[in-house]
Amino acid sequence: MNITRNNVDALNAIVTVEVTKDDYAGQVEKVLADYRKNASIPGFRKGAVPMSLIKKQYGKAVLLDEVNKLLQNSLNNYLVEEKLDILGNPLPKVTEDFNWDAEDYKFEFELGLAPEFNVDLTAKNKITKYTIVADDKMLDEQVERIQKQYGKLISKEKVEEGDDIRGTFSNEEKGINNSVNISLDIFKRKTDVKKFIGKKVGDVVALGTKGLFDDDHKLMDYLRVDHDDVHGLDVEVNFTVEEINTSEKAELNQELFDKLFGAGNVTSVEEVKAKIKEDAEQQFAAQADQKFLNDVTEFLIENTKFDLPAEFLKKWIQTVGENPLTEEQAEEEYAKSENGLRYQLIEGKVIVENNLQTTFDELKDFTADLIKKQMAQFGQMNPTDADVDGIVARVLSNQEEVKRLSEQIMSQKMVNLFKEKVSATTKEVSYQDFIKEMYGE
Known part of the structure; x- marks a missing residue:
């Protein structure tokens, strides 16, 4: 067998695999011999069917199968040995006059090669790294919400200012049909508030x-x-009124503090606000990190310049799905996926150049931490190590979960790396301002 490569250009190559009879004949004979041992053909005892009849009936199919196996294994080994970084999979070139009755064969495959490029994380940019703070207004609103939630609910017949109303917003044309609990102070106009009284x-x-x-x-x-x-x-x-309540707010006393945070953990309103602020800003930090990651991703895609073997990839896209695509459909799919492919290549290069790896111990610790947080949400504040380890083992026995969790860890590693190397402008904002910034307003 002989394998050669012709580089058409920096992004495309043709690999030629030449197969001779000596490469496949022995395996074909072995498979046919096994067929002969087990063949059941009328008029012949099992195992006594003439080889000529076996070859006539099964020879061509076995030949095609064994040559194809040999071809795939040899091509895969060649790509590994040559350390070729390819995109998609090799595409066989169709030969109209291919002759399976010959003894020696020549196959050609098109390759799309990954481009060479550099990623500059220190390049000048207009990226903003946000720190979201829970401001006094938000803390006061949260405290009041807690007082209402744990207060005494009193049902009413008619709406008055300060009441809580359960009902449904609806608009058939826009498909709006949403049940909510509201208080009248959510409305901007006093005229709208008066409509409810x-x-x-x-x-x-x-x-x-x-x-x-x-x-x-x-x-x-x-x-x-x-x-x-x-x-x-x-x-x-339209808002349809379904329930009217007023609430006698719960007192901000030690009984309420203990109910919220456990006995003796919080002893004042100031400490309640500090706890709310800590929890809220932890959640905000995750949202700020995600925006930062998205912004850096967009910047790198836009500013890391390299060509792709576009025509090869479009042909490959036509073949990879359950149903072949037309050229026009493949063109559309390529346009949709091009930025994603570019970032995969950029991300892969960043991971390799910065030696970002996920160890099994990291995966276990990350999973255990997630499980403890989930258990805490259901009131299990101090689970035993044995209980957590058992759940971790079950989760990590699922390969889909392992993949999903590993991607989350790597995403956080990427965020940390970008925070270290990307020279973004820092800005402190309230959550409401962050929402406006996030949507570009």
């Missing part, structure tokens, strides 16, 4: 969405409207 269960209040709240993003929460639709949304929605 005196209403009873079953009454319907018509509201205009334009300027309904002090921030259009709240339409996403209360009406379940997509972000692309919230700005300038100007339709009428």
Whole structure:
């Protein structure tokens, strides 16, 4: 067998595999001999069928199968030995006059080669790295929400200011149908608040969405409207009143503190706010990290210049799915996936150049930490090591979970690396301001 490569250019190559009879004949004879031992053909005893008949009936199929196996193994070994970094898979070149009745064969495969390029993490950029703080307004609102949540709920017949109302926002044309709990102070206009005063269960209040709240993003929460639709949304929605309550706020005393945080852990309102601030900012940090990662990703895709073997990849895309694609469909798929492929190559290079690896111990510790947090949400604050280790073992026996968790760890390693090397501008913002920045407003 002889394998040669012709580099068409820096991104494309043709590999030629020449197979002779000596390469496959022995294995073909062995397989046919096994067929003969087990063949059941009328008129012949098992194992006594003439080899000529076996070859006539099975010879061509066995030949094709064994040559194909030999071809795939040899090609794969060649790619490994030559350390070729390819994109997609080798594509066989179709030969119209290929002759399987010959004894020696020549096969050609097209390769798409990964490009050579450099990634500059220190390049000048306009990226902002946000620190999100829980401001006093948010802390006060959270404390009040806790007081309402743990206060005494009193059912009412008519709506008055300060009441809590359960009901459903609806608009058939826009597909809005969302049940919510609201207090009247969420509305920006006093005229909208007045529409509710005196209403009873079953009454319907018509509201205009334009300027309904002090921030259009709240339409996403209360009406379940997509972000692309919230700005300038100007339709009428109906709110059907289903329940009216007022709440006698819970006192901010030690009994409430113990109920929230465990006996003696918090002893004052200031400590309650400090705890809320700590928990909220931990969650905010994860969101800020994700935006930072997204922004760095976009920057690297836009500013790391290299060519791809585009025509090869389009041909490859036509063949990889369950159903072959037309040239036009492959063109569309390539356009959709090109940036993703570019970032895969960039990310791979960054990982290799910075020796980012995930060890099994890291995977176990990361999984255990996630499990402990989940158990804490259900009131299991101090699980035993044995309980956690047992759950970790079950989770890590699932390869899909291992892949998902490993990707999360690597994503965090990438964030940490980018924080260290990418010279972004830092900015401290409230959560509301961060939401506006995140959506580019």
